[in-house]
Amino acid sequence: MKLPESYYNPLSLTGTVISSVSLLLIFLSLLLSFLFNAGSSYLGLFSFILMPAIMIVGLLLIPLGMMREARRLKRAKRELSPKWMVIDFGDPRYRNAASVFGIGTIVLMLLTAVGSYEAYHYTESVEFCGQVCHRVMKPEYITYMNSSHARVACVECHVGQGANWYVKSKLSGLYQVYAVLANNYPRPIPTPISNLRPAKETCEECHWPEKFYTPRLQYAQHFLSDSLNTRWDIQLRIKTNSSHSSANLSEGIHWHINPDVRIEYIAEDDSREIIPWVRSIDLSSGDTVVYEDSWVPLDSATIATATPRVMDCMDCHNRPSHNYLLPQQFVDQGLSSGNIPLLPGVKALTMDILKDPYPTEDSALVAIRTLISNYYEINHPEISKEDVNKAVKGVSDGYLRNIFPEMQASWDVYSDHIGHIAYNGCFRCHNDSHISRDNLKITRDCDACHSILMQGSPGQEEFSPVNGSLPFRHPVDIDQVWKESLCADCHRYLYL
Ligand code: HEC
Ligand code: HEC
Ligand code: HEC
Ligand code: HEC
Ligand code: HEC
Ligand code: HEC
Known part of the structure; x- marks a missing residue:
């Protein structure tokens, strides 16, 4: 099949080869992922983005080469007859070119439609x-x-x-x-x-604020860092909503997202860890209360120029999907689930190993393995290798899920604003030091957000009466310090 003379030049021919090969590869990779139904993420990158891009470059080379060639032929006084823009259907070469071009365009348009749809989905995929x-x-x-x-x-x-x-x-x-x-x-x-994007357009597509959530029961097992890994259990009833469903968002934790309530705040910096100024507006009555941190208040010039942020889901649930646990949290979970066996002193030992940051994942895993093995070989030769290896595996798994030295990502940089023990979270505002002109406080009352239903070591637990709450007892004796200082002052860096 003959095509116009100007087509026969190295550039257009290269373009043809490139685009045909990439088209073939696209078909092949689609066939592969269709047959085996297991397109890897790289296959998608290859077949929906890289190859189509190369194919388009190849296709562009064809007219480019033809244009250059036509100009060259003209200059060489071998002018194409008639002028190259005129398409002469009497000439079979032009008929061929036109049908190749016509069919090619239709196929390409179809492919582009399918391809861009697939590319759209692919670039949106997990x-x-x-x-x-x-x-x-x-x-x-x-x-x-x-x-x-x-x-x-x-x-x-x-x-x-x-x-x-x-x-x-x-x-x-x-x-x-x-x-x-x-x-x-x-x-x-x-x-x-x-x-x-704002929570309204993301979280609230699936969870809507008007929904009533019953109080949530949370049962945690902790292990102290003594030689017995003394277990300390705590059961809480977290008052997500009000105590009865008809009162819905009028009280309880989700009161903050009541459509009639608007809470605004100014944070010291982008991290939103320190919140010295809070305004609560009742949209139905227009009542406004401003609370200012009495320890470190903001100056009025900063307040006047700042744009307050309106509190939404993400101010509490900022880690709905990327939650980096602290070593004490993931080791407690491992001990509680049995992934880490309760070897003597294992909590204290692992806290000691994990208190130092490691430069790479490999160096951390080596340290976990050698330090745990050595410790039990020297101090407890009676413990089986199997148990020691299981402990090594449990701690390593926890590490790999929560600490990422290569990206410097860990609990240390990504705070979780729910709760108040490892991070200030709720206590950024609820710390008894945010006070209004009329002496109203954002409460730190231990019963405001949850009731303690049970606490203590197994066999010596205290239980609350039905619908009641126990006064908090700190697991180790720190006198009354927990009443005055913030829990995170000690707990964030407890083992460092
Ligand atoms: C596409 C729908 C969808 C979107 C968007 C979504 N969620 Fe969820 N969420 C779910 C489903 C489904 C569950 C229940 C999962 C389960 O129980 O295993 C859930 C569970 C939760 C829970 C309770 C479980 C837990 O981990 O404590 C919270 C809190 C939550 N989502 C908050 C959020 C927040 C905050 C956002 C916005 C950043 C959000 N969700 C966006 C579907 C969604
Ligand atoms: C003032 C902080 C705060 C705000 C604001 C907030 N939540 Fe919550 N939410 C909580 C707490 C605390 C819980 C109890 C669970 C927990 O401790 O993890 C909870 C629980 C939930 C649950 C799980 C309920 C259950 O028992 O399974 C969902 C879902 C949820 N919130 C969604 C949202 C959505 C959506 C928004 C925004 C419209 C929102 N929350 C705003 C603090 C908040
Ligand atoms: C349920 C909602 C949700 C889903 C699903 C989700 N994220 Fe996030 N992501 C968030 C929120 C909320 C933040 C923290 C935002 C903030 O504090 O401003 C975040 C933060 C991040 C950050 C910034 C670093 C950090 O940890 O704060 C990256 C990067 C990120 N997400 C990537 C991803 C990737 C990749 C996926 C899918 C594999 C994903 N996210 C799925 C809600 C989500
Ligand atoms: C940006 C500041 C801020 C943060 C952060 C914050 N709150 Fe609040 N919260 C307020 C204000 C302001 C009030 C209203 C105080 C009042 O009227 O007594 C309030 C009231 C409450 C109430 C009482 C609601 C009622 O009337 O029954 C509960 C419960 C509560 N918050 C729980 C939480 C929990 C749990 C968290 C953390 C997950 C949290 N808050 C985080 C500002 C905040
Ligand atoms: C502003 C609300 C609020 C106040 C006030 C508050 N808490 Fe909490 N607390 C929470 C929330 C929310 C959680 C659950 C966090 C989570 O989802 O893990 C929690 C969790 C806890 C836990 C469980 C820890 C664990 O890991 O098992 C204890 C213990 C606790 N609080 C003690 C107290 C004590 C003591 C006080 C009084 C000094 C207090 N809380 C005041 C909101 C509050
Ligand atoms: C003066 C420092 C200090 C303060 C403040 C403090 N704690 Fe502790 N806390 C400790 C020490 C030390 C331990 C024992 C750790 C161990 O043996 O592993 C502990 C252990 C705990 C445990 C057992 C689980 C664990 O992490 O080992 C809980 C739960 C706990 N504290 C809750 C709280 C709460 C809630 C507050 C705030 C109301 C608070 N603590 C304030 C020092 C403190």
Whole structure:
């Protein structure tokens, strides 16, 4: 089949080869993922993004080569007859070119439609977000896979619906791809994310504030760092909503998101760890109360220029899917689930090992293995190798799920604002030092948010009466210090 003379030039021919080969590869990879139903994340990157891009470059080379060739032929005085823009259907070469072009365009348009649809879905998929740049997104991906939202796509929280957000996120994504290639992305990835969509458009697509949640029972087992790993259990009834469903959001923790309530605050910096100024507005009556931190108040100039943030779900649930546990938390979980056997002094030992940061995952795993093995070999030779190895495995697994030295991602940089023990969380405002002009306080009353139903070591527990609450007893004797200082003052760095 003959084509116009100008087609026969190295550039157009190369373009043809490139585009045909990439088209073939696209078909092959689609066939592979269809047959085995297990397209890896790289296959998607290959068949929906890389290969189509190469194919388009190849296709562009064809007319480019033809144009150059036509000009060259003209200059060589072997002008194409008639002028090259005129298509002469009497000439079989032009008929051929026109049918190749016509059929090619239709096939290409079909492919583009399917391809861009697939590319759209692919770039919105969890594999694309979490696995393709697996070194960078590893901490977020692993913590996500261990969260209650492991079946919710990254984009449901991070991008949301609509072409507008799609384009926005892909534009910023382009920069991120560059940052990864140039290896100059920040470690750890900064948080909070300034362009995260508002909770109304993400969380509230699935959970809506008007829904009544019954109080939540939370039962935790802790282990003290003494030689017996003394167990200390705590059971709480967390007052998520009011005590009866008809009162719904009028009281309880989710009162903050009552549509008639608007809480605004000014934080000291982007991390939102320190909140010196809070305003609570009752939208139905218009009553406003301003609470200011009596220890470190903000000056009036800062207040006047700052734009207060309106409190939403993410101010408490900031780690719904990337929760980095502290060593004391994941070791307690391991001991409680039995993944780490209760060897003598194992809690204290592991806290001692994990108190130091390690530069890499490998060095941490080596340290965990050698230090635990050596300790039991020397101090408790009677303990079986099997149990020691199980402890090594349990601690290593916890480490791998929660601490990511290569990305510098861990509990130390990503605070969790629910609760108040390891981080100030609720106590950023509820610390008894936020006081209004009329002397109202944002309460730190231990019964305001939960009732303690049970506490103590097994066999010596105290139980609360039905619907009652126990006064808190601190597991180790620290006198009354827990009443005055914030729990996180000690607990965040307890073992360091
Ligand atoms: C249930 C909602 C949700 C899902 C699903 C989700 N994220 Fe997040 N993500 C968040 C929130 C909330 C933050 C913290 C925002 C803040 O504090 O401003 C966050 C933070 C991040 C950060 C910043 C670093 C950090 O840890 O704070 C990255 C990166 C990230 N997410 C990536 C991902 C990836 C990749 C996936 C999918 C594998 C994913 N996210 C799935 C809600 C989600
Ligand atoms: C696509 C739907 C979807 C979106 C979007 C979503 N969630 Fe969820 N969420 C769920 C489902 C489903 C569950 C129940 C999972 C389970 O019980 O295993 C859940 C559970 C929860 C829980 C209770 C479990 C726990 O870990 O304590 C909280 C809290 C929560 N979501 C908060 C949020 C927040 C905050 C956001 C926004 C950043 C959000 N969710 C966005 C579907 C969603
Ligand atoms: C003032 C802080 C705060 C705000 C704001 C807040 N929550 Fe919660 N929420 C909590 C606490 C505390 C719990 C109890 C569970 C826990 O301790 O993890 C909870 C529980 C939940 C649960 C789990 C209920 C259950 O028992 O399974 C869901 C789902 C949830 N919240 C969704 C939301 C959504 C959606 C928003 C925003 C519209 C929101 N929350 C705003 C503090 C808050
Ligand atoms: C930005 C500041 C701020 C943060 C953070 C905050 N709160 Fe509040 N909270 C308030 C204010 C202001 C009030 C209203 C005080 C009042 O009227 O007594 C309040 C009231 C409450 C109430 C009483 C509601 C009622 O009337 O029954 C509960 C319960 C509560 N908060 C729980 C929590 C929990 C749990 C957290 C952490 C997950 C939390 N709060 C985080 C500011 C905050
Ligand atoms: C503003 C609300 C609020 C106040 C006030 C409050 N707590 Fe809590 N507390 C919480 C929440 C929310 C959690 C659950 C966090 C989670 O989801 O793990 C919690 C958890 C706890 C736990 C369980 C820890 C664990 O890991 O088992 C204890 C113990 C506790 N609180 C003691 C106290 C004591 C003592 C006081 C009084 C000094 C107090 N709380 C005041 C909100 C509050
Ligand atoms: C003066 C420092 C200090 C303060 C303040 C403090 N704690 Fe502790 N807490 C400790 C020490 C030390 C331990 C024992 C740790 C161990 O043996 O592993 C402990 C242990 C605990 C445990 C047992 C689980 C664990 O992590 O080992 C709980 C639960 C606890 N504290 C709750 C609280 C609460 C709630 C508050 C705030 C109301 C608080 N603590 C304030 C020092 C403190």
